[in-house]
Amino acid sequence: MNTSEKPRDLFPGITKLYLSRNELISIPKYALDGFEKLQVLDIGFNHLSSLHNESFCGLKSLVNLILAANKIKSLPRGSFACAEKLESIDLSHNDISVLDPQWFDGSHRLSTLTFYQSNIDDIKNIPWNATNLQTLILKNNDLHSVNKKKFVGLKNLKFLDFSMNKFLDISVDAFEETCSLEKIIMQNLDKFTMTGLFRNMHQLVFLDMSYLHSRLKVTSCCQFSYTSALRTLDLSRTKIKAEDLVQFESNRSLFSGLVSLHTLQLQKNFFNDFHLVPNAFTPLWNLRKLNLTGCHIQQIDLGVFRNLTSLTYLSLAANFIRIIPEKAFQDLHNLRTLILKFNSITVIEKQLFSGTSSLQNLYLHGNQISTIDPFTSIPPSLKLLTIANNPFTCTCQLAWFREWLDKVDTTVDHRSEIRCSSTSFKSLKNQTIWSFHPKDYCGVNIYLIVGVSFAIVTVLTLSVLVYQKRWWLNHKLFLLKLAIIGFQEIIENQGPEDYEYQLNLMFREDDEWWINDCMKPFLQERMPHLEHIVFGDNGLHPGSFYLNAIYDVIENSYKTVLLLSNQSVEDTWFMTKLRMAVEHMNDTKLEKVILIFLEDIDGDHLPYLVRLLLSRNKPYLLWVDDDADGQELFWAKFEKSMRANREMNNVIPV
Structure with a gap:
């Protein structure tokens, strides 16, 4: 092609060009000269094995370039320098063995690089000149190791994803050259040891280490000392144990320093001894979402959620919990969603929900609850309740709860699956709870009437006695106050x-x-x-x-x-x-x-x-x-x- 004789701007109106799924094997110099308004170029799913460093010359407006699913193994230095406005390059599904940062020399506006499943096993220890790069996707490759030499020059990198590099070894200094990192995804690694790698990452906001193939090793509980900006941490399926959450010698939490953390994903781990680490979440007073689904939890310490006053979502689903302490949720005033489904809970303590004044969604289905005692505190803010698949005993003891279900505006899900167990009244066995009408089965409660009457008489008697002995009581209360509170001594002003x-x-x-x-x-x-x-x-x-x-x-x-x-x-x-x-x-x-x-x-x-x-x-x-x-x-x-x-x-x- 004689580009010197070709007129400029042949295709002034074209901004997007799709050449994918063809038989292209090369792109000559200035092959696309004339597409001066072109912004998106898709040459994916072809047979390109190499490029020329002037292949994209003339594409003055090109922003997004897709070269995925070709046969590229290597590229010349400065391959994309001609496209001076280029911001995103997708080189996924190629056969790149060694990634060379010099390929992107001259691409000063380049902000996103994607190498998904490109068979990369190494990155050359050469400084990157694409200093504006903000997103680097290295997911599903064969990288063996990364250290700070791999990312020299990437001072503006915000997002790094090297998930599914199964045998990747991450050096303790790996992120020293990428001090601006805000998001790191490292899912599906074969193994990983926390040795203080994230300790000084002041701008890190999102960290995902989920789906680790072997147990996450924690060398100390000072992993996030200065990671104060982190808002999302995903440690789900990392096979960690309760003992990893707190350093018993110093009583220091693994999450110390995470003062801005909003979301903590811990599902599918092994917290059999969860009740032994009541201080695990003490530093997380800004936490909004906590997921402990499927963590083999059997017992809960009454103080484990004490400091989580900002929590709005808590999931304890699919564990082995039988009894929850009455004061376990007393400080969760902002909690809106509580998931307790698929446990072995047998009893709901009367004041269990007394502190959750903002609770809107409560999931209790799939437990072993047979009755809910009268005067059990249920937040008036509740909008959704699921209690199906529990062996309810439909007798007079459950009458108040059955009447409560009829009175409130709360939506009850899976109504047809809320049934009376075999321990119910004979005619109600295996029937839905809606077949139970307390007026037909339960008469006047003589014990309640006698008890209330006795309480009234007792209160009146005590009131008379208190009035008669009021001065004596005031004197004793004054002495008691002095004994408990004490008094402030008056001292000389001079020293x-x-x-x-x-x-x-x-x-x-x-x-x-x-x-x-x-x-x-x-x-x-x-x-x-x-x-x-x-x-x-x-x-x-x-x-x-x-x-x-x-x-x-x-x-x-x-x-x-x-x-x-x-x-x-x-x-x-x-x-x-x-x-x-x-x-x-x-x-x-x-x-x-x-x-x-x-x-x-x-x-x-x-x-x-x-x-x-x-x-x-x-x-x-x-x-x-x-x-x-x-x-x-x-x-x-x-x-x-x-x-x-x-x-x-x-x-x-x-």
Whole structure:
């Protein structure tokens, strides 16, 4: 074909050209020159084995190119560079063994590449120049391994699908060069081990690892630490077990970090011990849909769904559940669809649905429910109910539920399959539940009438007693409130830094050894911020009268500590210091004195003032020798006593 003599724009109105299912074996240079408005070109299902890098020159408007189902094994470098507006290329069902990124050099607008079932077993470790590529489909090929070298240059890649590459080995660094990935599909792989591959994929929104041929291995529970944008996670049919959902040593969930997750598919796995992992879904407070269909679940922990306050869809179908704890769904206020069909449920707890105030669709068919007790909470929002194929016992105990079915506007599916079991009234055996009319079988319930009457009499009697004893009850309730809730202590606004001395220690000279061996090391190690401390008489102002100096130190100290021993309580000067400290407490109305007993003192030997202080619950500490734990407790109490000065509401008579 002599393209130099062919006039331009021969076919100005053609935008789509379909040449599929012909006998084409090659496309010469500029073969399609003249189709300047052509946007879609389908050359699939031909016999093309190769192309020229100028085969598509002249196609200035081409956007979508289909080369599927040919015999292409290799392509020249820059095969599609002439079609400068090309965005999508489909090379599925060819015989490409090694994918070479250089084939697409110059295709700067290329955004979608499809290689479905093209026999690809390797990708050359060459950087991609098609930097605008956003979708790469490698599904159903023979890839053996992928690492970061396979995707160098694909900084804008959003969607990657390498499902059904059965023996694919995915390196831990495979996605380091594709930091913009939002969607990954990797279904039907032979094996896969989670080694932190997705940990730092900040933009990942959709991840599908379903239909794994062997058990998914999880090396740790930190797989999604920073995958905070992920909204859909499909782990269905990955053969994982309940023990994979939580790391028992740290009690950390596999789903930690998935704060934006909306949909979690876990159906067809092996959660026999599901009740042992109550914290599995704790991080998923934004989850909307949870599918646990066919997971061999036998028991449910009452707290397993506690944090799923945004959940709208929950499926527990086709498991082996017999009883569901009454509070299992209490926090699912937004739940709209609950699927419990095909289990072995025998009892519906009365308050099971009390927390599901938004429930609209409830599926209970195919269980072993024989009756539903009176006063069972059923949400008024319910629009659809399926209860077929349950062995209902049509007796008076079921009468209220039968009447409820007639009153509500709820749609009941499969009505003809809701039947009375062999344990029903004789005439109702194997009949539909609609044949059961409670008025014909159940008279007045004398037990109910007697019970209600007794309850009314009891309430009236209690009301009279409560009224007569109302002041006594108010007093007891006040004391109970203080015991349970407690009260807020009033403390001094000033701190240690507002005083001239942070601590004032008073003691006899015989007890100075304790100050040097115990108190000083403690203060240096644990309370170094206390810079101004008075150690006994040595710290008094020189030149002042003794009593004046003592009073000055007491008045200007944040805390005054007195060391008591059998000898000190006999010391007149020491007891004078104690009396002066107590008088200062009365003047300031602040508990600024701490008593430290260095030894046991017999009660008869205790001075009246000391016993008076102890009777008023004022701070005191008892030192213990040769007991490390006891000494640690002593210092902890001392630190606590130093935190604040509590206000007093009474005066100690001195």
